[in-house]
Amino acid sequence: MVTSMPSPSDEPVFAGIDWGGSFHQLCIVDAVGQTLLQRRIQHDVAGLAELDALLTRWPRIKIAVERGEGLLVEHLQQHNLPIYCVSPKISARARERYRLSATKSDAFDAFVLADTLRHEHAHWRTLPVVSSLTAELAAVTRDRERIIESQRAVESQLRAILDAYHPAPLHLFSSLDRDITLAFITDYPTPAQARRVGLARMETFCRRHGYSGRVSPEHLVERIRPHLLSASSGTTAGKQFTATLFAEQLRLLNAQIRACDKRIAELLDAHPDAAIFRSFPGIGPITAAVLISEMGDDRTHYPHPGVLLAEAGLSPVTRASGRMRQVRFRYAANSRMRHAIDWWAFTSTREVDWARQAYEDGRARGQGKYRALRGLGSRWVRVLWRCSTDHVLYDPDKHLSAKPV
Numbered sequence: 001m002v003t004s005m006p007s008p009s010d011e012p013v014f015a016g017i018d019w020g021g022s023f024h025q026l027c028i029v030d031a032v033g034q035t036l037l038q039r040r041i042q043h044d045v046a047g048l049a050e051l052d053a054l055l056t057r058w059p060r061i062k063i064a065v066e067r068g069e070g071l072l073v074e075h076l077q078q079h080n081l082p083i084y085c086v087s088p089k090i091s092a093r094a095r096e097r098y099r100l101s102a103t104k105s106d107a108f109d110a111f112v113l114a115d116t117l118r119h120e121h122a123h124w125r126t127l128p129v130v131s132s133l134t135a136e137l138a139a140v141t142r143d144r145e146r147i148i149e150s151q152r153a154v155e156s157q158l159r160a161i162l163d164a165y166h167p168a169p170l171h172l173f174s175s176l177d178r179d180i181t182l183a184f185i186t187d188y189p190t191p192a193q194a195r196r197v198g199l200a201r202m203e204t205f206c207r208r209h210g211y212s213g214r215v216s217p218e219h220l221v222e223r224i225r226p227h228l229l230s231a232s233s234g235t236t237a238g239k240q241f242t243a244t245l246f247a248e249q250l251r252l253l254n255a256q257i258r259a260c261d262k263r264i265a266e267l268l269d270a271h272p273d274a275a276i277f278r279s280f281p282g283i284g285p286i287t288a289a290v291l292i293s294e295m296g297d298d299r300t301h302y303p304h305p306g307v308l309l310a311e312a313g314l315s316p317v318t319r320a321s322g323r324m325r326q327v328r329f330r331y332a333a334n335s336r337m338r339h340a341i342d343w344w345a346f347t348s349t350r351e352v353d354w355a356r357q358a359y360e361d362g363r364a365r366g367q368g369k370y371r372a373l374r375g376l377g378s379r380w381v382r383v384l385w386r387c388s389t390d391h392v393l394y395d396p397d398k399h400l401s402a403k404p405v
Contacts, residue, residue, distance in 0.1 A: 010059060010060060011030060011031055011060065012030075012031050012060040012061075012062070013028055013029065013030050013031070013036060013058045013060065013061050013062075014028070014029050014030075014031075014061070014062050014063075014064070014114045014115070014117045014118040014121070015027065015028045015029075015055065015061055015062070015063045015064065015114055015117075016028075016029075016063075016064045016065075016109075016110040016111060016112065016113025016114030016115070016116075016117065017063060017064070017065050017072070017110060017113070018066070018106045018107075018109040018110040018113065019065055019066065019067055019070070019072050020043065020106070021043065022042070022043055023040050023041060023042050023043055023047070024040070024041045024043060024047075024051070024072065025038075025039075025040055025041075025106035025107055025109065025110040026038070026039050026040075026041055026051065026054065026110060027107065027110035027111045027113070027114045028054075028058070028061070028114060029111070029114045029115055029118060031118070033115055033118060035111065037054065038107055038110070038111070039054065040106075043071075043072075048072075048075055052079060055076075055079070055081060056079070061081065061082075062082050062084065062117055062121055063076060063081055063082065063083050063084065063117075064083075064084045064085075064086050064113040064114060064116065064117035065083060065084070065085060065086065065113070066085070066086055066087075066088050066091060066113070067085070068083075068085035068127055073127065077127070077129050082126045083126060083127040084117055084121060084124050084125075084126055084127070085127050086113055086116065086117070086124075087332065089332070090116070091109065091112055091113055091116065094112050094115075094116045095108070095109075095112050097112075098111075098112065098115075125301060128296045128297070128298035128301045129298070130293075130296045130297050130298075131297050133267060133270060133271055134271070134292065134293055134296060134297050136267060137264070137267045137268075137271065137289055137292060137293040138293035138294070140260055140263055140264055140267065140289075141260075141264065141286070141289045141290050141293050141336075142293075142336070143260070144257065144260040144261075144264070144286075145336070147253055147256050147257055147260065148257065150253055151177065151250065151253040151254070151257065154246055154249050154250045154253060155176055155177045155250060157246055158176060158185075158243065158246040158247060158250060159176055161239050161242055161243045161246060162176075162185070162239075162243060164231065164235065164239055165190075165191075165230075165231040165235050165236050165239040165240070165243075166185075166189070166190060166191050166194070166229075166231075166236070166239065166240075166243065167227050167229055168191065168194050168224040168227040168228050168229075169181055169184050169185050169188075169194075169224075170227070171223055171224065171226075171227045172184060172220060172223055172224055173213065173215075174213070176250075177250060177254065179209070179251060179254060180206075180209050180211050180213075182247045182248075182250055182251050182254075183205075183209050184205070185243055185244070185247045186244060186247055186248075187205065189240045189243055189244055190236055190240050191228050191229065191230045191236070192230070194224060194228060195228050197221065197224065198221065199217055199218060199221055202217040202218075202220050202221050203217045206220070261285070261286070264285055264286065264289045265285055267289070268285055268288060268289060268292075271292060273292050273297075273388065274288060274292065275393060276387055276388055276391065276392070276393055276394070277291055277292055277384070277388075279387075279393040279394040280344070280348075280380070280383075280384065280387075280394045281348055281351045281352050281355075281394075281396075282344045282345070282346075282347035282348030282350075282351055282352070282355075282380075283344055283347075284347070287340050287343055287344050287347075290336055290337070290339075290340040291337065291340055291341075291344075291384075294334055294336050294337040294340070295308070295337070295388070299388065299389050302385060302389075304385075305381065305382045305385040305386075308381055308385050309378055309381055309382075310330070310333070311333060311334050311337065312333060312334060312337045312338050312341055312377075312381060313329075313330045313331075313332075313333025313334070313335070313337075313338040313374075314330075314338070314341065314374050314377055314378040314381060315330060315378070316328060316329065316330060317329070317330050341377040341380070341381060342370065342373050342374070342377060344377065344380060345359075345373045345374075345376040345377035345380060346373055348376070348380065349376070352396075354400065355376055355380075358375070358376050358379065359372050359373065359376050362375050362376070383399055
């Protein structure tokens with residue numbers, strides 16, 4: 001559906017964009033909810049140029065989308081347009097305001113986004129614009145997570161292959177994804193070949209691959225002996241072939257993760273906020289990179305600690321009605337930030353006395369492991385919010401003297 005082109009004015013208008021892979025549906029409504037424009041925009045150079053021409057006709061336009069990242073969002077932000085990210089759950093519930101039936105279309109969804117923004121924009125925050133350095137850091141950390149997911153999947157598949165014909169390498173070193181374990185699979189891909197490994201060969205193997213573990217070659221030889229099981233000749237030949245392929249793939253993924261870690265370290269060295277985040281005990285390079293990239297550069301995006309706690313999934317959700325009162329886990333949150341803070345809290349229990357005591361106190365009160373970690377994480381996040389807002393490094397003496405922990 002295409003409406004006639006309206007005349008531009010200085011009145012506020014609200015746009016909803018139902019994004020897609022090949023095209024986007026644009027709807028623009030005025031301050032009273034009257035539809036000014038409905039148009040399908042192709043997701044290509046010409047289509048985005050057309051979108052720019054349409055949106056820039058209104059100087060006071062606000063835009064609602066259901067996805068807070070991607071080419072479309074970054075394209076709009078480059079033109080300094082205010083973008084509001086609407087949760088798909090909110091837009092799904094908002095459809096019931098206009099229709100009780102389950103009918104659905106791109107044009108209707110775009111209208112719902114636009115009109116919902118008209119009603120609620122005063123209560124929502126615009127998507128912050130991040131610096132080029134923070135954007136690169138976010139891209140690398142998120143894609144590193146995807147590589148790790150692939151690594152885990154390949155490791156699981158390789159484990160299943162070895163279980164079927166050659167389980168000895170699974171019991172040799174600390175983990176299957178270690179480079180030295182993969183080297184052993186490559187050098188001794190069958191039980192018959194592994195059976196010939198004695199003390200001298202194991203010493204040579206460890207020396208050739210720079211093994212620095214605490215287990216002696218004698219002990220390594222003893223480890224593999226009980227697990228030198230053999231399958232049939234046909235199965236062994238086939239599994240040997242695929243095990244070598246999966247080991248090579250896993251070795252490549254390990255190298256890619258190390259490359260990401262190196263690039264993240266380089267980006268942190270150049271980022272102005274890195275020193276603040278890394279001044280906290282328990283925050284390593286990867287955790288710092290995730291927190292910096294997910295929190296962004298705009299300090300006003302989190303006007304008080306509660307907003308940051310809610311986005312990180314650390315503030316619980318309370319449901320109360322009559323005599324019923326329930327405190328529930330917050331599912332609507334930034335999962336990347338949540339996992340990074342959980343790991344930070346866990347690591348801090350090993351490095352900071354008060355953090356360890358706070359975690360143990362939570363466990364003593366009957367809290368589960370992750371509930372106790374979230375409680376500790378929320379305490380850390382409040383301090384992090386203060387330091388990042390004031391642009392100061394973490395000072396443990398000032399922290400502990402300000403309020404008893």
